[in-house]
Structure formats: structure tokens, C-alpha cells
Amino acid sequence: MGRTVRVIAALGLAVLPGTTAHAAAQAARPPRAVAPALTAPAAPALRRSAWTGTWEAAPSGTAPALPGAAIRNVVHLSTGGNAVRVRLSNRLGTAPLRLGAVTVALRRAAGPDAAPGTLRTATFHGAPTITVAPGRDLLTDPVPLPVRAGADLLVTVHTPDDDGPATFHRQAMQTSYVARSGAGAAQDESGAAYTATTGSWYYVTGVDVRGSATGSVAAFGDSLTDGVGATTDADRRWPDRLAEHLRVRRVGVLNAGISGNRLLRDGTGPSGLSRLDADALDRAGVRVLVVFEGINDIINTPGPTATALTDAYRTLVARAHARGIPVVGVTLTPYRGHRLFDAAREALRQQVNTFIRTGGAFDAVADADAALRDPADPQRLLPGYDQGDHLHFNDTGLLAVADTVGRVLDHRFVGRAAGVRVLR
Incomplete structure (x- = not known):
């Protein structure tokens, strides 16, 4: 179903997508052929006067x-x-x-x-x-x-x-x-x-801004992106820290994380597949999508198959590519020691991470698993990054995620124009 602009007749106001019917139709689309790694679609050029997202809460x-x-x-x-x-x-x-x-x-x-x-x-x-x-x-x-x-x-x-x-x-x-x-x-x-x-x-x-911003990055995920574990009132979620990293380039960062959210099932918020458009692709000035979601699908019952999750990633990427938006996949981080950890779930996490790294669906990969795991026990978070429940990150761990994603954005999606670093 194509995107439609609905109008409040009495006032002539444009209403944004986000209805249940719109989301369900988007989720029902069959997977499209995706662009191979290292061939990200070219995002449309933004004029400096265009609206750009500067803040989001899904x-x-x-x-x-x-x-x-x-x-x-x-x-x-x-x-x-x-x-x-x-x-x-x-x-x-x-x-x-x-x-x-x-x-x-x-x-x-x-x-x-x-x-x-x-x-x-x-x-x-x-x-x-x-x-x-x-x-x-x-x-x-x-x-x-x-x-x-x-x-x-x-x-x-x-x-x-x-x-x-x-x-x-x-x-x-x-x-x-x-x-x-x-x-x-x-x-x-x-x-x-x-x-x-x-x-x-x-x-x-x-919140959108108009002026000199050059576009925005949408961070799509669950509690690890939403910021559970961060110091309250300190703006230390990893998308906040990424925004600090990108500030000189006048790039916005949108936090589309929902604590407890899953890719495949509604629950805490609509499923990732059903909310992708309303919470990421339809937002103003989005130039890159970063996907860091899937751990709640793995650790909750009923759990998905690896095929169901990898098909979901392919669908997300195909829908973003249809908008000219490249996608960075983030590997799922360790959680040994958490009350829901078991061997079967860990095996599924490893399968999913292998797909994210080598499956060719994503335009680039930010390997948060490699960055945050304990070298002495790779199924666990490094203690210095652990908020205490062995799943969520403290402020230091959140900064490590931001650094990992930021390096990928710097390498793959950031260029230089008129002396100012901007998203390509």
C-alpha cells in the first residue's frame, strides 16, 4: 500500500502515517530483493532548509x-x-x-x-x-x-x-x-x-528542526536503545552519545527504541515490523537506519526460529532500501548471567549474529557483540559495561555502543562537502 496523506477536512491538516491498518499493510509486504553489502542506495539530497528530525520517542x-x-x-x-x-x-x-x-x-x-x-x-x-x-x-x-x-x-x-x-x-x-x-x-x-x-x-x-541540519540517523531497537541502564536525566543513552559524536556534522539522531519491544510480535509497543514506517522511515530527514533489535524475540516465549528473525531483518532492509535509506545492522550483545539465559537461546543469538555479519542483507555492520563481550567469557558482557542484570548496559557500555556505531557511520556514510562533514 502506498503512503497516503490524509486530511482533516475541517482544518486542512496533513496527518502522518501510523494507523494500525497502515502498519499492518507494511508488515505484510513480502520480502524484497535487498541490495548487497557495500552497495548502499544513494539517499536523496537534502536542502539545508529541509525539516530534519532532532528528537523522537516511539x-x-x-x-x-x-x-x-x-x-x-x-x-x-x-x-x-x-x-x-x-x-x-x-x-x-x-x-x-x-x-x-x-x-x-x-x-x-x-x-x-x-x-x-x-x-x-x-x-x-x-x-x-x-x-x-x-x-x-x-x-x-x-x-x-x-x-x-x-x-x-x-x-x-x-x-x-x-x-x-x-x-x-x-x-x-x-x-x-x-x-x-x-x-x-x-x-x-x-x-x-x-x-x-x-x-x-x-x-x-x-520534534523536527528547520535550518542547517544535514539529515538524521534513526536508531531502531528495544530497551538497549531506549536507554534502560542509563543515568536518569543525564542523556547517556547510546543514541544521545552518538548525537554528540555527530554534532559537528549537524546530523540529528532519533531514538526509536522501545523497552521490551520485539521484531516479530506486538507486546510492549507494536512489533518492529509493524512500526518501522511510523517510527523510522516516515520521520523527517532520515538518511540512515540503524537496527539493533532481536534479543527480546530470542529470550521470550514463544521464541522464533532463526529463519523467522533473518527474514524479518531482510524485510526491514528491503523497506528501507525502497526509500533510498541504507541500513546498518548491529549484532546482538551477550547476556549470560541474565535470568532468561539458556544454551538454546544462546545458540540462536549466535546464528542471528552470523547472519548480521555475513548474510549480506545489511549495508554495513556495527559489531556491538565483539565490542562489549568479555574476552574471558564471550557469552557475557564485559563487567565494566554491565548495568547489573547482565543484559542492559551502564553509561560506559552505552558509550561503547555509540562509539561502535559511530565508527561505522564515519567510515561508510559520512563525507565532506563545502568544508562541513555531512551524511552522503
């Missing part, structure tokens, strides 16, 4: 609505620009969602206060409010607000009504703030009304 589930509240989501931008637009989602909701107000502002410091003079109201085809149908995402109008790479942006969403389950990203590894009476709080620079906190992001699933 919808992972729903939470009870907070009627009347204003939720001040704190998001960390990977690249800068002279204007922003925000992606808001009712993709997993079951009822129309009324947005009473949405504002953006630069954060003043480590809290809910906005930097003076930076708070802006986001609109929708010029209107300050909108109702979002269930199953849909939408973008705000452009908001003229200069932002720099590495800045924290406050995206405040006021929901006046109890509109049913709220689409959210559970595992933010970031503190955001809630004002219980939000009718006016969304417009306040002061954070005084934001007396409650949350460890999840509500409704906000992306």
Missing part, C-alpha cells in the same frame, strides 16, 4: 489520561535549527483527543522553568487547539524558535478532558513535570505550578 503503550492537567515534557535535542515543529500522537488512543494548548520553550535549567522570552504557542493550521482522531499522529505548524544542538526543549501539552488512554512512551529515563490544573500553566514560563513529576513522555513523539 509510542510504547498507553496510560490513564490526566484530564485538566498540563504535562511539561522535557526533550533533549540532537541538532539545532531556526524553527521547530512538534509531532503529537493519539496513535494508540481509543477516543478523539482534544489538545487544549501546546507550547514549546527552551528550558532554563534542570527543572520545569522556561528560559525567559522563549515560550511559544504551537498552532495547528493557525488554530491553538485541535482534536486528534484515534490512531493518528499530526504535526504542529512551524514555530519560529532558534534552538541549538544539545538544548533541552519543554513541550507542554494541556488536555482539558478525559479522552481515554493516553499514548505515551513509558521508559523515558528523563524527568518531566505535571501541573494538575493546566488551563493556564501551559502558557506560564514559571514552573511553579508543575508540582508533580513523571518518568514518561505523554503525547509528544517527535
